[in-house]
Amino acid sequence: xxxxxxxxxxxxxxxxxxxxxxxxxxxxxxxxxxxxxxxxxxxxxxxxxxxxxxxxxxxxxxxxxxxxxxxxxxxxxxxxxxxxxxxxxxxxxxxxxxxxxxxxxxxxxxxxxxxxxxxxxxxxxxxxxxxxxxxxxxxxxxxxxxxxxxxxxxxxxxxxxxxxxxxxxxxxxxxxxxxxxxxxxxxxxxxxxxxxxxxxxxxxxxxxxxxxxxxxxxxxxxxxxxxxxxxxxxxxxxxxxxxxxxxxxxxxxxxxxxxxxxxxxxxxxxxxxxxxxxxxxxxxxxxxxxxxxxxxxxxxxxxxxxxxxxxxxxxxxxxxxxxxxxxxxxxxxxxxxxxxxxxxxxxxxxxxxxxxxxxxxxxxxxxxxxxxxxxxxxxxxxxxxxxxxxxxxxxxxxxxxxxxxxxxxxxxxxxxxxxxxxxxxxxxxxxxxxxxxxxxxxxxxxxxxxxxxxxxxxxxxxxxxxxxxxxxxxxxxxxx
Amino acid sequence: xxxxxxxxxxxxxxxxxxxxxxxxxxxxxxxxxxxxxxxxxxxxxxxxxxxxxxxxxxxxxxxxxxxxxxxxxxxxxxxxxxxxxxxxxxxxxxxxxxxxxxxxxxxxxxxxxxxxxxxxxxxxxxxxxxxxxxxxxxxx
Numbered sequence: 001x002x003x004x005x006x007x008x009x010x011x012x013x014x015x016x017x018x019x020x021x022x023x024x025x026x027x028x029x030x031x032x033x034x035x036x037x038x039x040x041x042x043x044x045x046x047x048x049x050x051x052x053x054x055x056x057x058x059x060x061x062x063x064x065x066x067x068x069x070x071x072x073x074x075x076x077x078x079x080x081x082x083x084x085x086x087x088x089x090x091x092x093x094x095x096x097x098x099x100x101x102x103x104x105x106x107x108x109x110x111x112x113x114x115x116x117x118x119x120x121x122x123x124x125x126x127x128x129x130x131x132x133x134x135x136x137x138x139x140x141x142x143x144x145x146x147x148x149x150x151x152x153x154x155x156x157x158x159x160x161x162x163x164x165x166x167x168x169x170x171x172x173x174x175x176x177x178x179x180x181x182x183x184x185x186x187x188x189x190x191x192x193x194x195x196x197x198x199x200x201x202x203x204x205x206x207x208x209x210x211x212x213x214x215x216x217x218x219x220x221x222x223x224x225x226x227x228x229x230x231x232x233x234x235x236x237x238x239x240x241x242x243x244x245x246x247x248x249x250x251x252x253x254x255x256x257x258x259x260x261x262x263x264x265x266x267x268x269x270x271x272x273x274x275x276x277x278x279x280x281x282x283x284x285x286x287x288x289x290x291x292x293x294x295x296x297x298x299x300x301x302x303x304x305x306x307x308x309x310x311x312x313x314x315x316x317x318x319x320x321x322x323x324x325x326x327x328x329x330x331x332x333x334x335x336x337x338x339x340x341x342x343x344x345x346x347x348x349x350x351x352x353x354x355x356x357x358x359x360x361x362x363x364x365x366x367x368x369x370x371x372x373x374x375x376x377x378x379x380x381x382x383x384x385x386x387x388x389x390x391x392x393x394x395x396x397x398x399x400x401x402x403x404x405x406x407x408x409x410x411x412x413x414x415x416x417x418x419x420x421x422x423x424x425x426x427x428x429x430x431x432x433x434x435x436x437x438x439x440x441x442x443x444x445x446x447x448x449x450x451x452x453x454x455x456x457x458x459x460x461x462x463x464x465x466x467x468x469x470x471x472x473x474x475x476x477x478x479x480x
Numbered sequence: 481x482x483x484x485x486x487x488x489x490x491x492x493x494x495x496x497x498x499x500x501x502x503x504x505x506x507x508x509x510x511x512x513x514x515x516x517x518x519x520x521x522x523x524x525x526x527x528x529x530x531x532x533x534x535x536x537x538x539x540x541x542x543x544x545x546x547x548x549x550x551x552x553x554x555x556x557x558x559x560x561x562x563x564x565x566x567x568x569x570x571x572x573x574x575x576x577x578x579x580x581x582x583x584x585x586x587x588x589x590x591x592x593x594x595x596x597x598x599x600x601x602x603x604x605x606x607x608x609x610x611x612x613x614x615x616x617x618x619x620x
Binding site: 010013203207208235355357389427450 | 513517518519520521522523524525534538539542543546549550553554575576578579580581582583
């Protein structure tokens with residue numbers, strides 16, 4: 001009797017635990033279950049050609065690059081200006097790494113050399129819709145670059161705007177510890193007139209910094225001049241930024257311009273993890289300065305030398321991108337969607353690879369039993385992202401920009417809200433749409449990278465495209 | 481088996497005390513970090529107190545409670561299975577309350593109160609194991 005009772009309790013638990021164990025190495029193609037979203041299960045183009053490997057989907061290899069950069073990754077201590085040093089990773093002995101700046105249409109080539117990062121490294125171009133083989137996701141689009149090895153990325157800078165790059169190998173540690181930098185693409189005519197200032201926000205060892213500097217950083221700008229500040233949130237969580245001393249306009253989000261962005265005075269900008277916001281304002285003629293706060297008393301102070309900026313407290317209100325700016329054509333009709341997907345995020349007790357805990361679920365299931373969203377080139381895709389997990393999730397789809405259609409059933413009415421890093425707060429439901437125009441295998445995950453490591457990672461795959469790379473195993477690939 | 485049952489009951493009671501201690505330490509550590517200019521946000525992750533609270537609460541105590549429940553089937557303690565079941569059930573409830581509290585922080589108050597109920601159940605169970613076995617009538 002006692003033995004039967006014990007088996008009745010332990011049997012299902014043991015089975016549950018055992019079923020959660022993952023093989024030492026696996027392909028993302030074998031992970032979870034395909035979700036065709038109501039569309040076709042076959043790609044008609046591959047019925048004649050026999051399918052495409054990710055390795056074939058590269059940027060141009062046949063001509064010299066216009067912008068050529070070598071980045072050397074090292075494990076070393078990062079010095080902060082306040083005198084402290086923190087253990088971390090650098091690119092060319094710096095964190096953040098060098099800014100990569102190109103003009104639209106140029107061919108960018110980046111040679112990544114891993115000198116001493118033990119786990120291996122990659123570079124992912126966050127928000128930049130590069131060809132799949134250049135996407136830099138270990139175990140999906142390439143093998144992690146081991147110490148002593150190198151890897152070359154090549155892509156055409158086809159979109160203007162503010163982006164960033166970071167390692168996508170053990171990324172929840174490597175990004176936090178410094179393996180990242182900015183990618184900015186100007187129009188073919190060059191950077192716009194006025195002051196153009198990059199502001200990479202990152203928290204090192206519990207100290208929030210802008211471009212590696214905690215506290216106030218002064219930026220010289222003449223009275224009356226126009227200033228663009230390119231805010232990049234390289235952290236794991238949402239930050240709120242606000243501007244004191246002048247009205248500002250939020251002129252671009254996630255590398256896409258906002259049409260007819262109106263001036264804002266008393267509202268903050270909510271910047272999801274991985275997101276970017278370009279802010280434009282004029283330095284007052286009266287001799288004052290403008291202050292751009294990113295929280296934790298860290299700020300840029302922009303103006304003539306010695307000018308003071310009023311420090312206003314953080315506004316309670318924030319810009320709602322759903323209604324900010326004026327509508328404009330988006331170039332496709334979401335009403336003619338050929339695939340419809342659900343990406344419902346929850347949380348429950350369970351086993352993740354044998355470890356008991358509270359884990360994230362996608363459509364009710366734990367990693368790796370998550371959907372593989374299947375599309376074909378040319379599909380118009382609608383995806384509903386719902387979050388009922390108790391915490392906020394900045395969702396990041398690689399290789400595509402999506403437009404927000406609605407939030408909690410309220411349709412978007414402002415400037416088209418193109419995004420690659422969308423904050424989906426607890427209790428919220430977003431509907432987004434995008435055109436499947438970049439064949440490959442693309443991860444679609446939470447950019448609170450610790451959450452991705454806890455299983456909040458799925459992927460979008462084009463029918464007929466396969467990857468030879470594997471997670472785990474000999475390549476030691478751990479993309480999260 | 482009776483003494484093993486008792487030990488496991490006390491282990492769960494001790495686990496509750498560890499949880500009260502770790503979560504209190506965790507938040508005082510956060511307050512001190514902030515005083516020193518630190519930022520407590522999603523980057524900060526778990527400090528040692530939070531980390532211990534998570535591991536002990538999500539893995540260690542549930543595992544002990546599970547073993548305790550299975551042990552109770554073999555221990556032949558009057559109402560021993562009942563009290564092990566109550567202890568296990570309150571442990572499961574404690575985890576469930578933690579899950580809900582991320583969305584509804586006020587539910588976290590119940591998480592704190594349920595900890596006291598779990599402590600009491602574990603102590604009652606332990607006492608059942610120390611009560612002497614009733615004297616069997618001597619066979620004639």
